[in-house]
Amino acid sequence: MSSTVPAGSLPELGFYGLAGHSAAPRDLLDEVRLGERLGLGSVFLSERFNVKDAGVMAGAAVAATTTLGVGTAATNHATRHPLVTATLAMTAHRMSGGRYAFGLGRGFDLLFDVMGVQRITSAQIEDAMGIYRRLWHGEAFGHDGPAGAYPYLSQDPSFDEDIPIMLMAIGDRSLELAGRVADAVVLHTFLTDETLARSVGVVRRAAEEAGRDPASVRVWAVLATVEESIPEEQRLRKLVGRLATYLTGYGRVLVKANGWDLADYERFRDDPLVQGYPGAFDAVGTTDELRHLAEVLPDAWLAAAASGSAAQCARRVVDQLDAGADSVILHGATPTELAPVLEAYRAIRPDGLDALTANPGWGRR
Known part of the structure; x- marks a missing residue:
């Protein structure tokens, strides 16, 4: 070793x-x-x-x-x-x-x-x-x-x-x-x-x-x-896009683990942008789409990261x-x-x- x-x-x-x-x-x-x-x-x-x-x-x-x-x-x-x-x-x-x-x-x-x-x-x-x-x-x-x-x-x-x-x-x-x-x-x-x-x-x-x-x-x-210091689009992709991608894949597991409000998760899932989205947000999401998701996701969820x-x-x-x-x-x-x-x-x-x-x-x- x-x-x-x-x-x-x-x-x-x-x-x-x-x-x-x-x-x-x-x-x-x-x-x-x-x-x-x-x-x-x-x-x-x-x-x-x-x-x-x-x-x-x-x-x-x-x-x-x-x-x-x-x-x-x-x-x-x-x-x-x-x-x-x-x-x-x-x-x-x-x-x-x-x-x-x-x-x-x-x-x-x-x-x-x-x-x-x-x-x-x-x-x-x-x-x-x-x-x-x-x-x-x-x-x-x-x-x-x-x-x-x-x-x-x-x-x-x-x-x-x-x-x-x-x-x-x-x-x-x-x-x-x-x-x-x-x-x-x-x-x-x-x-x-x-x-x-x-x-x-x-x-x-x-x-x-x-x-x-x-x-x-x-x-x-x-x-x-x-x-x-990284460009805004990359910041959004790495933070908002990544969390949104996880939530579309196995969101209930993550929400349950954190004790987050299931109603917030359902609101995210029901958002027209999320419904039937054709790919991973952190890969293909546009800046405007990611900005929208930043408004949909609770601030406390995004705070479970390092930013600033x-x-x-x-x-x-x-x-x-x-x-x-x-x-x-x-x-x-x-x-x-x-x-x-x-x-x-x-x-x-x-x-x-x-x-x-x-x-x-x-x-x-």
Whole structure:
């Protein structure tokens, strides 16, 4: 396991590579190099079925950097054979010298329906994690469980590797699962500070009830970060457009998690612009459309992010740590856009964070 953190690095902070919708995956190379130079601790790579393959991006990120942590956040166990997935993770792990963390998520039922892929359950995720870990420790075995039936699985009998597994979670059952079996958990964007604190508590309690050290599960908050110096259209897209896109996809889950008023959500859903909108607001929304949505969405919902000046954004990062998160992903912003925020954050950075490892899947070890 690689735990070396270079001097001046901020291991508690991460960013998403190719944030949002990108048609130029090669941009990831410049992003990770700049992120490393700026001192960001980790890059997270979210898979999309277009030009954002988890394995290709992870290989590119670890090859273009020397100290940056790299995490898949996330892919889905059901879209690859477990031996293929285990090989992806082992390759990235060894290529990176231990800087890589593998991440799983539940995904979207409607997408899996049209793909012809079985909808994912917590039992399947837990079962798949067990398969990967056995393979990474050199076991050869047959398996029949929630994640599928496989007559024979084996990678290499000489393997004896610990590769951290991260779980993406928002609801209590997923949070409890993360506390029981994951090495790290990545929460959702646009959680209120109160919901963040409660989510951390759910993870810690589940870990303790499972006989684990609650502090060993690294909790990543995900904070939409929109600094005021970027153009208005981009600010609207990254803040209003991103929240609106989430709300059209799985809004009830997010509203329930935050304890927001369901009537506000229904008002958003019933808005003529939202009804039958032909795409993702954060990808194709016009400036006027996004301005309209900013009027429809409650201010308190949009406040569950970091916006305004660099100093205001930096203060919101500290708020996430104060709420109990171990680390914070600055979501939706490129390293170039994050540079002024990082400068402001260094001036108010809390003590004790250098004990975190470079690998985003491990905590203080």
